[in-house]
Amino acid sequence: MLKTTILGSSQPPVAVTGTRRGLSIQGMGGIGKSVLAAALARDSAVRQAFADGVYWVSLGQEPNVLSLQTELARELGDKTPDFSDVSGGKKFLTELLAPQRCFVVLDDIWDEQHLRAFDVLGDQGQMLVTTRDSSLVTGIGAVEHSLNLLSPDQARVLLARWTGCGVTELPTEADKIARECGYLPLALAMAGAMLKKSRRWESVLQRLQRADLDKIRQQFPDYDYPDLLKMLQVSVDALEPELQERYLDFAVFPEDARIPEAVLQTLWAPVGLDELDVVDILDDLVAKSLLRRDDQENLFLHDLQYDYIGKQVKDLPGLHQRWLDAYKEKCGQGWASCPQDGYFFGQLTRHLKEAGQVDQLRSLLFDYDWLRAQLTANGINGLLADYDWLTDDKLLQLLQSTLRLSAHVLATKPQQLNQRLWGHLRDREQPEFSTLLTEGAAQQPSLWLQPQQANLTAPDGALLRTFEGHSGEVMSVALSEDGRHALSGSYDKTMKLWDVTTGEALRTFEGHSGGVRSVALSEDGRHALSGSEDKTMKLWDVTTGEALRTFEGHSGWVRSVALSEDGRHALSGSSDNTMKLWDVTTGEALRTFEGHSGWVGSVALSEDGRHALSGSSDNTIKLWDLTTDNCLATFCGDHSFYACDLSADGVTIVAGDQAGTVHFFSVITPEP
Structure with missing residues (x-):
């Protein structure tokens, strides 16, 4: 039904929803929305129908929408997207995608504003939205498709596929395990992964029956289906101690992050693991359905798995500090000298803040080397997002405003960073700004004109925001x-x-x-x-x-x-x-x-x-x-x-x- 709707060019966007809010909505987290969306995105007929590309955007509860817009623009082929706020990003993406026949998946939407930031397709494009809240998609006229719990027969089929058994070969414990898993696909997948090697049906059933439901309900009072978390507890408890420790390390990453293997190699090198060891661990966790890989071989967790392991880590700031210490080994000339691994430059400021390293974070955001390196790695929008971690620091917010005022230039000409900073901040007396300007001037590779007084718009002036979108006066x-x-x-x-x-x-x-x-x-x-x-x-x-x-x-x-x-x-x-x-x-x-x-x-x-x-x-x-x-x-x-x-x-x-x-x-x- 969904595939037919998607391939019908005259149909509106499609929404896969996952809670009981709104009309005809059945389901919840762990019901399989993202799995179904991924299957459709990989389908050969879908890819053939949308010749201009299939794109996936994962959002979650607290996404950096501006960074995601920038990333999508780059995937579309624009290496230097020229926008500095969400409104500009929407306009930019609309212009790129309006003539294209493409398929865009917006996975795990929680907020209508996030959805509208990516409502950018033209008449030939199709959008697939996954969400737990059906009310979010009514404004875009989406066709709703609800996912329900599996029936007992469907649950048996899923268990059979995971364990390699025939449906008729399943023991009597299979029905009881399915019931203990609440007939949820993700829980059944984890159960099937445990049973694939051991085939200890009675043991898995007993573990599920002994799971500490009271503890789970205390940790997750707002989740209506603890059976999934019960299976997750059983799966994690069954891991060898060292493997369990490595799995809990994933709590250091942001929800919905796509994590390259190189990042895990860096994080786990201090505990003596080499590249082959890392690959073996990741393969094992994927096989146990505790971890997933996307088409680019990046690793990610289901949001409920992420929530669960986050509750099990007792010293989360210490885990963030471990991440920082591991990367320091690779950044001999300071943070700006770290290699680009597809994760580091986008997340360093977050890890500094979560580790409690506020002073170090503040120094970083006044460091000219970091500003230049971040501009190269993630563009002006990535750099602007760094300053959102310290919104109560007036000088940093003034610097963020400075960069935003020059965003239209730096988006396409990052080499003008020094000139723009001097033009905005030349008359400022604060030592942080003086040092920043001195560092920038020292790194100029050739002759340049240094303003003797500020000659660009003051960052603390009356102008707060510019609204762009009209094509006429x-x-x-x-x-x-x-x-x-x-x-x-x-x-x-x-x-x-x-x-x-x-x-x-x-x-x-x-x-x-x-x-x-x-x-x-x-x-x-x-x-x-x-x-x-x-x-x-x-x-x-x-x-x-x-x-x-x-x-x-x-x-x-x-x-x-x-x-x-x-x-x-x-x-x-x-x-x-x-x-x-x-x-x-x-x-x-x-x-x-x-x-x-x-x-x-x-x-x-x-x-x-x-x-x-x-x-x-x-x-x-x-x-x-x-x-x-x-x-x-x-x-x-x-x-x-x-x-x-x-x-x-x-x-x-x-x-x-x-x-x-x-x-x-x-x-x-x-x-x-």
């Missing part, structure tokens, strides 16, 4: 009441909803045939209004992106829009020199306000909904009574008015004109 913006979202309207005929914290474009609203000149958000954030050069105004559902209603009636561009606080009425100003009041529910134009001799470029509503303002190219601002259509007052200037608003108490008008002047007018109410 941005004509209007609006901010939600809670400050979490922003809305933008553009000449590219679209409107976009943004996450203010991350800079990610959450949704694009398409439907206008002309540029979007003005936007507004309802007070509850559920609806948006847009005015366009196509002479219409549209009301949108912010959650779904659906256009709920189109307002037609103007004979010229709709240049400005506003929504009343109760969301019942809308106001529009147009190039036809009029302003209109609309009923939002019916789409009916309730009133037309005439009086301007030029286009109406700005409109505003009073808080009580009784009065309106209009600013025009006839150099006037007009105050209107919405109940009588009367113009109550006209305020004159020398230039076209592009913006206007009314204070909350209705006493003061503020307006901006074409000459760049801001005007304040007082509303004088005549005495009775």
